[in-house]
Amino acid sequence: MPAVEEMIRAHPSKPPVGGSEYAACLRACGECARTCGACADACLAEETIAALRRCIRLNLDCADACDATGRMLSRQFEPNLDLLHRQLELCRLACEACGDECARHGDRHEHCRLAAEACRRCEEACTGLLGAMPGAARPVH
Amino acid sequence: MPAVEEMIRAHPSKPPVGGSEYAACLRACGECARTCGACADACLAEETIAALRRCIRLNLDCADACDATGRMLSRQFEPNLDLLHRQLELCRLACEACGDECARHGDRHEHCRLAAEACRRCEEACTGLLGAMPGAARPVH
Amino acid sequence: MPAVEEMIRAHPSKPPVGGSEYAACLRACGECARTCGACADACLAEETIAALRRCIRLNLDCADACDATGRMLSRQFEPNLDLLHRQLELCRLACEACGDECARHGDRHEHCRLAAEACRRCEEACTGLLGAMPGAARPVH
Amino acid sequence: MPAVEEMIRAHPSKPPVGGSEYAACLRACGECARTCGACADACLAEETIAALRRCIRLNLDCADACDATGRMLSRQFEPNLDLLHRQLELCRLACEACGDECARHGDRHEHCRLAAEACRRCEEACTGLLGAMPGAARPVH
Numbered sequence: 001m002p003a004v005e006e007m008i009r010a011h012p013s014k015p016p017v018g019g020s021e022y023a024a025c026l027r028a029c030g031e032c033a034r035t036c037g038a039c040a041d042a043c044l045a046e047e048t049i050a051a052l053r054r055c056i057r058l059n060l061d062c063a064d065a066c067d068a069t070g071r072m073l074s075r076q077f078e079p080n081l082d083l084l085h086r087q088l089e090l091c092r093l094a095c096e097a098c099g100d101e102c103a104r105h106g107d108r109h110e111h112c113r114l115a116a117e118a119c120r121r122c123e124e125a126c127t128g129l130l131g132a133m134p135g136a137a138r139p140v141h
Numbered sequence: 142m143p144a145v146e147e148m149i150r151a152h153p154s155k156p157p158v159g160g161s162e163y164a165a166c167l168r169a170c171g172e173c174a175r176t177c178g179a180c181a182d183a184c185l186a187e188e189t190i191a192a193l194r195r196c197i198r199l200n201l202d203c204a205d206a207c208d209a210t211g212r213m214l215s216r217q218f219e220p221n222l223d224l225l226h227r228q229l230e231l232c233r234l235a236c237e238a239c240g241d242e243c244a245r246h247g248d249r250h251e252h253c254r255l256a257a258e259a260c261r262r263c264e265e266a267c268t269g270l271l272g273a274m275p276g277a278a279r280p281v282h
Numbered sequence: 283m284p285a286v287e288e289m290i291r292a293h294p295s296k297p298p299v300g301g302s303e304y305a306a307c308l309r310a311c312g313e314c315a316r317t318c319g320a321c322a323d324a325c326l327a328e329e330t331i332a333a334l335r336r337c338i339r340l341n342l343d344c345a346d347a348c349d350a351t352g353r354m355l356s357r358q359f360e361p362n363l364d365l366l367h368r369q370l371e372l373c374r375l376a377c378e379a380c381g382d383e384c385a386r387h388g389d390r391h392e393h394c395r396l397a398a399e400a401c402r403r404c405e406e407a408c409t410g411l412l413g414a415m416p417g418a419a420r421p422v423h
Numbered sequence: 424m425p426a427v428e429e430m431i432r433a434h435p436s437k438p439p440v441g442g443s444e445y446a447a448c449l450r451a452c453g454e455c456a457r458t459c460g461a462c463a464d465a466c467l468a469e470e471t472i473a474a475l476r477r478c479i480r481l482n483l484d485c486a487d488a489c490d491a492t493g494r495m496l497s498r499q500f501e502p503n504l505d506l507l508h509r510q511l512e513l514c515r516l517a518c519e520a521c522g523d524e525c526a527r528h529g530d531r532h533e534h535c536r537l538a539a540e541a542c543r544r545c546e547e548a549c550t551g552l553l554g555a556m557p558g559a560a561r562p563v564h
Binding site for chain 2: 053054057058060061064065067068071072075077078079080082083086087089090093094097
Binding site for chain 4: 362
């Protein structure tokens with residue numbers, strides 16, 4: 001999505017938080033969603049499919065989490081910052097869990113290695129955007 | 142989805158948590174996702190659309206959150222309970238925020254009233270399932 | 283989704299086509315999406331997973347097709363009837379292909395039998411709604 | 424998604440059709456989905472929102488169509504070519520309808536101009552991949 005910065009600038013509202021971090025996170029979510037979906041399908045085609053069940057399951061969870069996060073980030077109009085914060089935390093957790101599992105299979109399966117990398121990039125992008133959010137947006141537990 | 146309990150029982154793995162709460166939450170997510178999507182579209186058709194911008198925005202966020210939660214709940218195989226817990230908390234928060242906004246327009250627009258009700262039901266269903274989860278699954282903050 | 287008829291009536295615009303067929307199709311799409319997603323996950327948990335690869339693949343395609351169709355049907359405002367027609371045809375085809383594959387495993391796996399049934403119901407609901415659409419909406423090939 | 428070609432090559436199965444066309448279409452679907460979602464939200468923030476209702480509606484349809492197509496394309500394992508063909512035709516039609524509407528507002532709203540461009544690129548990418556599909560996959564009407 002090379003035009004993502006252009007699209008963010010074209011919106012009547014500014015991005016709610018961050019600047020370059022916002023665009024980077026939006027882009028990383030899209031990449032990770034499709035890469036994890038592709039890894040799930042590639043695992044399905046492997047002879048060793050039985051050893052990849054957990055990887056497939058987490059790939060599907062991660063793809064859904066990244067798609068939902070990308071959809072929310074594509075909306076800059078009057079965001080609920082608490083909701084955005086939780087969505088980013090959830091996405092980071094999904095990417096961490098999926099990336100860890102993919103990494104375990106990365107030396108045998110190139111698609112798992114690539115998915116682990118996409119998960120790491122998306123995890124870091126979520127962390128970067130969370131770090132750019134105002135403290136008030138962080139829920140107190 | 143009258144067959145949701147049957148489908149949960151037909152899975153080789155038991156639902157990770159809850160029993161009736163699990164089925165209720167899966168059903169509520171599907172209902173809330175489509176009802177909020179329909180409310181966003183109905184708001185679009187209202188003459189007073191300018192006063193409904195925030196409602197549309199939250200409807201779309203809520204629909205995406207409920208869809209992602211429903212997709213995760215439809216997977217019973219080796220779930221990551223921490224991830225499920227966070228997904229349910231996110232979904233509850235999205236339903237609360239969207240339901241509050243819809244309720245503000247509920248006396249003028251029947252679709253907003255119905256969406257607020259669907260949000261409340263889904264919020265309660267998430268709370269019910271969260272309450273059925275083992276303490277160990279709750280992230281410590 | 284017991285409130286689907288209420289929600290359709292609460293919209294400022296009438297449903298673009300059909301009446302009871304519209305509500306039935308919207309409901310069937312939601313049911314089929316989650317049931318096929320659950321069947322994919324249940325297949326993942328089966329010992330005979332290697333024989334169920336194709337079933338998993340089609341389950342995921344069908345879930346995505348049904349979700350997209352349900353989302354489109356939840357919008358009654360100025361629909362593009364040609365687009366709606368194609369979406370319904372696509373959904374019917376996805377349900378047919380997935381239902382045929384699930385049915386092949388239905389005597390061994392209850393979740394495949396239930397998914398095949400959900401596919402058949404959704405296929406019939408799409409056919410019913412397509413039959414209620416005006417001839418002008420049908421693309422000439 | 425710079426890694427999309429790498430991911431396609433890493434799959435045990437070859438892409439079912441095309442080569443560079445397959446990767447280009449997968450990438451264009453992701454870009455168009457998020458760009459149209461962002462345009463819908465930007466329209467929501469415009470003072471002239473009432474004139475942009477139809478644009479918002481088509482943006483949401485197009486985003487859902489592109490997401491479903493991108494998800495299907497991310498699966499290379501034993502695809503149903505007839506289903507893929509129909510999905511690509513649907514996506515092309517959604518992009519055409521949405522792009523036409525966005526283009527009508529493109530001189531007043533930069534986000535509509537950018538969305539129209541993303542729709543055109545995705546429409547062409549679908550056409551390119553459809554052109555690379557074997558004749559046998561094309562349904563006879």
